[in-house]
Structure formats: C-alpha cells, structure tokens
Amino acid sequence: MKKIILSVLTGLLSLGVVYFAYQAHEWKESAETYKKITLDQNNEIDYREKLLGKALNNEVYSYKESEDLKDILYTYDNKGKSEKEIYKETDSGMDSRYNHMDKYRFDKIDSDGNYSFVSLTDGSEYFLFPDEAKKAGIKKGDTVNIVSNEYGEFVSARVTNK
Numbered sequence: 001m002k003k004i005i006l007s008v009l010t011g012l013l014s015l016g017v018v019y020f021a022y023q024a025h026e027w028k029e030s031a032e033t034y035k036k037i038t039l040d041q042n043n044e045i046d047y048r049e050k051l052l053g054k055a056l057n058n059e060v061y062s063y064k065e066s067e068d069l070k071d072i073l074y075t076y077d078n079k080g081k082s083e084k085e086i087y088k089e090t091d092s093g094m095d096s097r098y099n100h101m102d103k104y105r106f107d108k109i110d111s112d113g114n115y116s117f118v119s120l121t122d123g124s125e126y127f128l129f130p131d132e133a134k135k136a137g138i139k140k141g142d143t144v145n146i147v148s149n150e151y152g153e154f155v156s157a158r159v160t161n162k
Contacts, residue, residue: 048072060102063124070152101147102126103160106140117144128154 036045051069054061061069104117104126115133117126126146128138136157138144147155 058101060121063119063122066152101145104144104146106138106142106144117146128157132157 047068051061051065051072053059054065055069102122102124103120105120107116107118107125110116110127113130115128115130115138117128118124119126120143126148128136128146132154136144137159138157139159142159143161144157145160146157149155
C-alpha cells in the first residue's frame, strides 16, 4: 500500500513539473508576442527599419534620428554585458557601423578656440577642434560636409562651399 501511495505521489509530482515547464514556455511566448505588439503599436519596428534604410542608402540623418540610432546601437552593443565590460570597451573605443554625414555652415570660434558649426538640415550644432578644422582647410563662411560615426565622434570634414 505504501508503494502505491508513493508511486501515485511521484507521478503527480512529475505531472506537475511537466505542466509547470509547459506553462513557463507559454508565458515566454506570450511575453515575446506582447513585446512585439507593443513595439509595433509604437511604430518602433517601422522606425528602426527606416533608420536602417537610410544607413544602407547613405542618406543624411536628422539630429533626432542620429541620437535615436546611438541609443539603439548602444543598447544592442551592450546587451548581456556587465557594466565592467561596457566601460572597458568604451575606454578602448568602439568600431563604427554607420557614418553620419551632414552639411554644416561655419558659425564662430568659441572661447576655447573650437570651431562651431550649424547644420543646414536641422539646425543642430557641431564642434571641431582647431587642429581638425585647420587640417580640413576650413575658413569663416565655408560650408562643410562633416562625417561622424554613430557615437558622434569626428571622422572627416570636407569644404563644399555650395
């Protein structure tokens, strides 16, 4: 009699474990579906695809799109990493995926000697160090194409004057 009760209890316990495992799988699928629906309702999926399309077609990002792209890439680059790993990688520099090019008009030289530029597309500001501006041959009144990576770091500058 004791063996029968023990085997019934063991059977019920194993059935409960199987049921719980099945429910856990269902909960995970529901959570993923909910996340996808939420992203789709906020038009984030379409927005991300639009940003990717601009990158692939070498189109110019607006300032807001650049900032959003930096946030998306930072989240993607650091997914599953500890804080220590993130800071170690940031200190050594990160490779750029997408370069951002925008047309800027030379505005002024600030009190620190940095060259200040204003974007012709969205009015955002960009600063170059004096050695970077002199290397590109930038003079007052010039219109300049400035290329920066998705982290906002300077890549190159070229005078266009158009």
